[in-house]
Amino acid sequence: MREAQPGLFPPGQGATIGVDFMIKTVEINGEKVKLQIWDTAGQERFRSITQSYYRSANALILTYDITCEESFRCLPEWLREIEQYASNKVITVLVGNKIDLAERREVSQQRAEEFSEAQDMYYLETSAKESDNVEKLFLDLACRLISEARQNTLVNNVSSPLPGEGKSISYLTCCNFN
Numbered sequence: 439m440r441e442a443q444p445g446l447f448p449p450g451q452g453a454t455i456g457v458d459f460m461i462k463t464v465e466i467n468g469e470k471v472k473l474q475i476w477d478t479a480g481q482e483r484f485r486s487i488t489q490s491y492y493r494s495a496n497a498l499i500l501t502y503d504i505t506c507e508e509s510f511r512c513l514p515e516w517l518r519e520i521e522q523y524a525s526n527k528v529i530t531v532l533v534g535n536k537i538d539l540a541e542r543r544e545v546s547q548q549r550a551e552e553f554s555e556a557q558d559m560y561y562l563e564t565s566a567k568e569s570d571n572v573e574k575l576f577l578d579l580a581c582r583l584i585s586e587a588r589q590n591t592l593v594n595n596v597s598s599p600l601p602g603e604g605k606s607i608s609y610l611t612c613c614n615f616n
């Protein structure tokens with residue numbers, strides 16, 4: 439998440455405690471879109487805190503490490519969490535991170551793409567360290583959110599906001615996912 443803001447990739451940063459928050463603004467077709475991003479801790483001991491954040495999310499970015507087969511195998515467990523706690527209208531993006539370590543890759547792109555297609559998820563590979571595809575991830579996500587908002591299928595979270603949360607999606611006329 440920190441790499442979403444230029445120069446913030448923190449080598450050796452410790453594990454997330456509970457939930458971290460940031461705002462990122464992207465520009466699409468000359469319009470500014472404000473994304474409110476919660477980075478929830480992966481550790482089991484924070485699960486009861488992080489689960490409460492799924493409810494109001496319009497989109498979820500599920501990130502695994504392409505150099506760690508185990509992180510990929512955990513995905514079904516995370517999908518069960520999403521099914522249980524998130525809205526059924528939530529947009530889910532699967533991200534394979536650490537492509538700067540391609541020589542240590544344990545999960546092929548094809549395998550990840552097949553998995554995400556079967557789960558109706560958009561798939562992207564990134565390197566938070568090298569800033570590869572990070573901007574694209576948030577731009578694509580903003581486009582999808584706008585598209586869903588125009589069709590009125592997003593979670594209506596205005597009535598039950600989380601701390602610091604407000605209306606964050608502009609209604610734009612067109613998006614190009616390519």
Ligand SMILES: Nc1nc2c(ncn2[C@@H]2O[C@H](COP(=O)(O)OP(=O)(O)OP(=O)(O)O)[C@@H](O)[C@H]2O)c(=O)[nH]1
Binds near residue numbers: 455480537538565567
């Ligand atoms: N080489 C490389 N290392 C990365 C990349 N992204 C994260 N890391 C490193 O991987 C380790 C774990 O990163 P985190 O961002 O803490 O992982 P996390 O899954 O969010 O962990 P929690 O905060 O516990 O949920 C850290 O040492 C990071 O510096 C990347 O794209 N490339």
